[in-house]
Amino acid sequence: MDELTIAMPKGRIFEEAYELLVGAGYDLPKELDDSRKLIVEAPNERFRFILAKPMDVPTYVEHGVADIGIAGKDVLLEHDRDVHELLDLGISACYIATAGLPNTEMNEVTPRIATKYPAVASRYYRSKGEQVEIIELNGSIELAPLIGLSDRIVDIVSTGRTLKENGLVEYEKIIDITSRLIANPVSYRLKQQRITELVDKLREQVTR
Ligand SMILES: Nc1ncnc2c1ncn2[C@@H]1O[C@H](COP(=O)(O)OP(=O)(O)OP(=O)(O)O)[C@@H](O)[C@H]1O
Ligand SMILES: O=P(O)(O)OC[C@H]1O[C@H](OP(=O)(O)OP(=O)(O)O)[C@H](O)[C@@H]1O
Structure with missing residues (x-):
């Protein structure tokens, strides 16, 4: 039986991903x-298992040093990697949205958009026909x-707490993650x- 190398994201996603695998009956140390x-x-x-930064999981998988991996859809949308997406695990749900100070219009000349997701943000504003300057943070x-x-x-945005506690409001939801x-x-x-076999076992867990 072949050994499978699995790239697991450290951080937020880890716990839910780990529980999904254990729930699927796998004996993990x-x-x-x-x-x-x-x-x-x-x-x-x-x-x-290799434990990677969430943003790096598709990189390990694309290069073949991991056979499979678990990655947020946000990361897959931001970096166009040559990987197959096999299953929506339904975990670590959140969404990408635009937000800002309440009751404000965007600058009419070239509005500035700060983001950790420059590709997602550019595509979104381009699809609306709006020209913006992206500031990557x-x-x-x-x-x-x-x-x-x-x-x-x-x-x-997940709970909305960070926006709320900083006096910001959501404007448009872009996509569920x-x-x-x-x-x-x-x-x-x-x-x-x-x-x-792994996909089938995980799918059973996801749809339960
Ligand atoms: N509230 C949230 N904020 C950020 N990511 C979330 C949230 N909820 C779920 N996620 C998912 O978790 C992933 C990010 O996980 P995590 O925050 O551990 O990594 P990170 O952004 O690299 O963190 P850091 O750089 O702070 O270590 C995202 O790709 C996304 O799919
Ligand atoms: O809607 P909420 O539940 O408040 O979650 C959303 C916040 O969580 C993430 O930040 P993170 O905690 O990863 O810190 P970061 O700003 O260093 O990316 C994200 O960038 C938002 O700031």
């Missing part, structure tokens, strides 16, 4: 959930309109049986 190790073997399942995006760096932000199971195209061909 405690150290996967409970250590700082970046490579963890699950010998009983012939899985090897790596976090604390909500700061930008508060200190006059941008007219709007394009960012993830959940995490997806992705596969390297070559691995998918060569290890199809193992991967399909």
Whole structure:
């Protein structure tokens, strides 16, 4: 039986992804959930896990150093990677929206949009026929309109708490986001049986 290398996102998505795999009946070692190790073997399942930053998961999978991985749809939309999307896992649900200070119009000349998702934001405003200047930030995006760096932000909203506590309002929802199971195209061909078995078990969990 082939060993499968699985790229798992550290951080927010990890816990739900881990529970999904355990719920699907896989016997995973405690150290996967409970250590700082970046490579963890699950010998009983012939899985090897690599723990990656969520944004990097599709990179490992595209290059084939991981056969499959779990990534947010936001990451897949932002970076066009050559990977197969096999299953919507329904976990870590959130959405991408535009937001800004309440009761404000966007600058008429070239509105400035701060975001961690420049490709998603550009596509969105282009689809509306609006010309904007994208300002890329790596976090604390909500700061930008508060200190006059941008007219709007394009960012993830989950509970809405960050917007609310910073006196910002949502303007338009762009797209719903959940995490997806992705596969390297070559691995998918060569290890199809193992991967399909995993997809079927996870699908059962997701639809329960
Ligand atoms: N409230 C949220 N904010 C950001 N991402 C969320 C949220 N809810 C669910 N997600 C999902 O979690 C993923 C991000 O996870 P996480 O915040 O752990 O990573 P990160 O953005 O790289 O964090 P950091 O850079 O702060 O370590 C996103 O790709 C998205 O799919
Ligand atoms: O609607 P909420 O539940 O408040 O979640 C949304 C917030 O969470 C994320 O930020 P994160 O905590 O990842 O910090 P960051 O600003 O460093 O990216 C996201 O960028 C929003 O700021």
